[in-house]
Amino acid sequence: MSTSKKAVDILNKDDQIVITGAGGFIGGSLARYFSEQGFTNLRAVDKKPLVEWYQRIPGVESLSLDLSHRDNCRRAAEGAVEVYNLAADMGGMGFIENFRVECLRSILINTHMLEAAYQAGAERYLFSSSACAYNIQLQQDPNVRALKETDAYPAFPERGYGWEKLMSEIFCQEYYAERGMKTFIPRFHNVYGPHGTWDGGREKAPAALSRKVISAVDNGDLQIEIWGDGSQTRSFMYIADCVLGIDQIMHCDDLVATPINLGSSELISINDLVTMIEEIAEVELTRNYKLDAPRGVAGRNSDNTMIKQVLDWEPDIPLRQGMQNTYTWIEQQYQDRKAGKRTVS
Ligand code: NAD
Numbered sequence: 001m002s003t004s005k006k007a008v009d010i011l012n013k014d015d016q017i018v019i020t021g022a023g024g025f026i027g028g029s030l031a032r033y034f035s036e037q038g039f040t041n042l043r044a045v046d047k048k049p050l051v052e053w054y055q056r057i058p059g060v061e062s063l064s065l066d067l068s069h070r071d072n073c074r075r076a077a078e079g080a081v082e083v084y085n086l087a088a089d090m091g092g093m094g095f096i097e098n099f100r101v102e103c104l105r106s107i108l109i110n111t112h113m114l115e116a117a118y119q120a121g122a123e124r125y126l127f128s129s130s131a132c133a134y135n136i137q138l139q140q141d142p143n144v145r146a147l148k149e150t151d152a153y154p155a156f157p158e159r160g161y162g163w164e165k166l167m168s169e170i171f172c173q174e175y176y177a178e179r180g181m182k183t184f185i186p187r188f189h190n191v192y193g194p195h196g197t198w199d200g201g202r203e204k205a206p207a208a209l210s211r212k213v214i215s216a217v218d219n220g221d222l223q224i225e226i227w228g229d230g231s232q233t234r235s236f237m238y239i240a241d242c243v244l245g246i247d248q249i250m251h252c253d254d255l256v257a258t259p260i261n262l263g264s265s266e267l268i269s270i271n272d273l274v275t276m277i278e279e280i281a282e283v284e285l286t287r288n289y290k291l292d293a294p295r296g297v298a299g300r301n302s303d304n305t306m307i308k309q310v311l312d313w314e315p316d317i318p319l320r321q322g323m324q325n326t327y328t329w330i331e332q333q334y335q336d337r338k339a340g341k342r343t344v345s
Contacts, residue, residue: 020085021087070112092208131263189237230269268319
């Protein structure tokens, strides 16, 4: 077991940190996290116009650039000591199953960002991989065995999105093997929390179900539509655990070029997640199951043996606690939208 280190233990406060996808959920939260730690040279990059960013952090250089283009990646990586690549065309199951070409095209972002980081002399590079890189044949049962890092091979990942993640992982591994740039490859398992997408088609289950409950309560029509039969199981990691995990993985030399799970191991079915949200909202809804909707694999959980061994840590913020915060934030967004104010999605 190695002692876990963080950016504050290794970097100078004025080292250039670049975060891509920072107009979105995890990238924006990571920019806030580093800003709160006192880092003064943060560059946030996203293809969305600045007014559409989920979070704008004061004092952070914010650039609107499409990183599927090589020259924009060069501009983004200028002077970088560390690059966190969180940019990708992504969303929940509804998006991933219907827009496979868009998901695959994210390979351009990672390919150009890696090269730009290498050319800029960056010391460390992090790629946001996903549990969707795992072999889907191991995820056919709601009572799944949790997925461990070796379960990505033989390769049979999620079509589109999962293949892009797996291929980009390989790029990261070869940039270390052949060129010596230290790369880090956390495989995130469903991340949720405030400042994430909650409407519009790219939202994931915790946000989508919270919004549906809030809307049912607001409309007085006490029903909820659930995708699939609700028996599918997942684990969900709260955003604060995610950014802390990213920081620790990026600064652990035992994990160079090594894919590692970054997820919660608290497994829950979608039906039980709905019950949890109903309890938070103090309401009980009639459930309508949409059996032909995208539902993803039957079950998926994170085996945290490796992260516990290497970092002596695992994401452990209880789902009930994180969902309370998330629900409260989405409820405020919902009310803000009704009042004609600008919201995240
Ligand atoms: P998000 O959609 O909120 O953020 C991604 C951001 O990338 C968006 O703001 C988007 O505008 C930006 N982007 C897309 N294409 C771009 C381009 N060509 N150039 C520049 N920016 C571009 O998603 P997120 O939840 O914050 O996810 C961040 C990363 O984590 C992604 O790589 C995603 O695949 C990965 N991931 C997320 C989860 C999760 O549950 N949220 C799970 C597994 C992996």
